Amino acid sequence: MSTSTRVELALLGIRGTPPVHRTGGAGPSDDGHLVIDGLAAAIPRNADSPFVFDGDRVLRDGEDIGIGVESVGRPHFYDGATADGVSYEKIARLHGRDVLATTVVQTCIRYRRDQRCRFCSIEESLRVGSTVAVKSPEQIAEVARAAVDLDGVRQMVMTTGTSAGADRGARHLARCVRAVRAAVPELPIQVQCEPPADLKVLTDLREAGADAIGIHVESLDDEVRRRWMPGKSTVPLAEYHAAWAEAVRVFGRNQVSTYLLVGLGEDPDEMITGAKQLADAGVYPFIVPFRPQQGTLAVDVDHAPAPEAAVVEKITREVGAHLRLIDMAGADQRAGCAACGACSALSTIGG
Numbered sequence: 001m002s003t004s005t006r007v008e009l010a011l012l013g014i015r016g017t018p019p020v021h022r023t024g025g026a027g028p029s030d031d032g033h034l035v036i037d038g039l040a041a042a043i044p045r046n047a048d049s050p051f052v053f054d055g056d057r058v059l060r061d062g063e064d065i066g067i068g069v070e071s072v073g074r075p076h077f078y079d080g081a082t083a084d085g086v087s088y089e090k091i092a093r094l095h096g097r098d099v100l101a102t103t104v105v106q107t108c109i110r111y112r113r114d115q116r117c118r119f120c121s122i123e124e125s126l127r128v129g130s131t132v133a134v135k136s137p138e139q140i141a142e143v144a145r146a147a148v149d150l151d152g153v154r155q156m157v158m159t160t161g162t163s164a165g166a167d168r169g170a171r172h173l174a175r176c177v178r179a180v181r182a183a184v185p186e187l188p189i190q191v192q193c194e195p196p197a198d199l200k201v202l203t204d205l206r207e208a209g210a211d212a213i214g215i216h217v218e219s220l221d222d223e224v225r226r227r228w229m230p231g232k233s234t235v236p237l238a239e240y241h242a243a244w245a246e247a248v249r250v251f252g253r254n255q256v257s258t259y260l261l262v263g264l265g266e267d268p269d270e271m272i273t274g275a276k277q278l279a280d281a282g283v284y285p286f287i288v289p290f291r292p293q294q295g296t297l298a299v300d301v302d303h304a305p306a307p308e309a310a311v312v313e314k315i316t317r318e319v320g321a322h323l324r325l326i327d328m329a330g331a332d333q334r335a336g337c338a339a340c341g342a343c344s345a346l347s348t349i350g351g
């Protein structure tokens with residue numbers, strides 16, 4: 001599959017609802033999970049898209065474009081429930097083809113209307129009852145065991161809404177990691193959180209058993225950060241750089257990553273330069289197109305459009321070329337979004 005086709009799919013989406021899909025929640029959502037030309041792909045669902053998947057092919061305006069597709073089947077573990085009656089599906093979800101993902105705390109101190117990230121809908125899935133606010137370590141460990149045994153899940157992502165404490169939610173993450181590590185020792189785990197005020201927490205997460213970490217800044221441009229992330233931008237970029245550096249020391253080169261969202265207004269060349277610098281420092285820059293989705297302020301209030309395909313493709317190509325040059329591949333992360341790759345086009349060019 002060409003990079004330009006992958007970028008178009010990421011921006012225009014597909015018609016229909018594949019068996020594994022997300023609606024609302026942390027990070028990119030409102031998508032269907034497919035395997036396209038052998039690579040995991042989380043593609044937005046869009047009733048107006050020219051693309052539709054038809055069994056094992058992708059059609060564009062009714063014509064076969066020569067791309068092989070498999071939809072990911074509904075996992076068996078979704079049918080389970082904890083002893084206290086909570087559906088496993090409300091505790092963790094299948095992402096891509098073999099990633100178990102959970103948001104351990106589904107609320108965020110920044111979710112007030114004047115503070116929240118304008119692209120985020122973390123509390124929407126809670127509002128519609130498709131998840132629970134706080135998942136206990138025991139619940140997550142039970143679901144992880146079932147997902148590995150019943151569906152062959154190969155890695156796990158644990159993210160969290162930001163808490164009021166100085167650890168910004170990392171301590172509960174560490175408890176959850178420890179529980180999963182005890183129940184499913186073979187399952188690699190990535191954690192995702194804001195930079196904790198006390199960087200020692202990063203060592204705690206590693207010692208609890210996390211294999212990789214995502215510390216997601218989304219934009220390296222302070223003006224963009226203030227506009228799109230009024231609450232989160234109060235954490236200075238310097239704190240991100242300090243956390244990334246310590247995380248690389250603790251977790252290792254290319255076991256640390258950050259999302260960079262294309263389409264928030266950041267200058268493309270500055271994003272490319274910043275992404276290359278991060279990669280050189282051992283932090284994988286996960287280039288993801290901004291995805292307009294219902295339930296976010298970006299769509300409901302700002303009516304913000306998806307980015308232009310040419311811009312996404314340019315940034316993806318140039319960052320991907322640099323990643324290849326320095327021998328840094330998302331697939332080499334032990335776990336996490338970079339290892340999954342479904343929300344980015346970088347994996348189509350080997351980055």
Ligand code: SF4
Pocket residue numbers: 027028042095096099101157336337338340341342343344
């Ligand atoms: S890249 Fe991350 S958010 Fe996207 S499908 Fe994979 S695990 Fe989920």
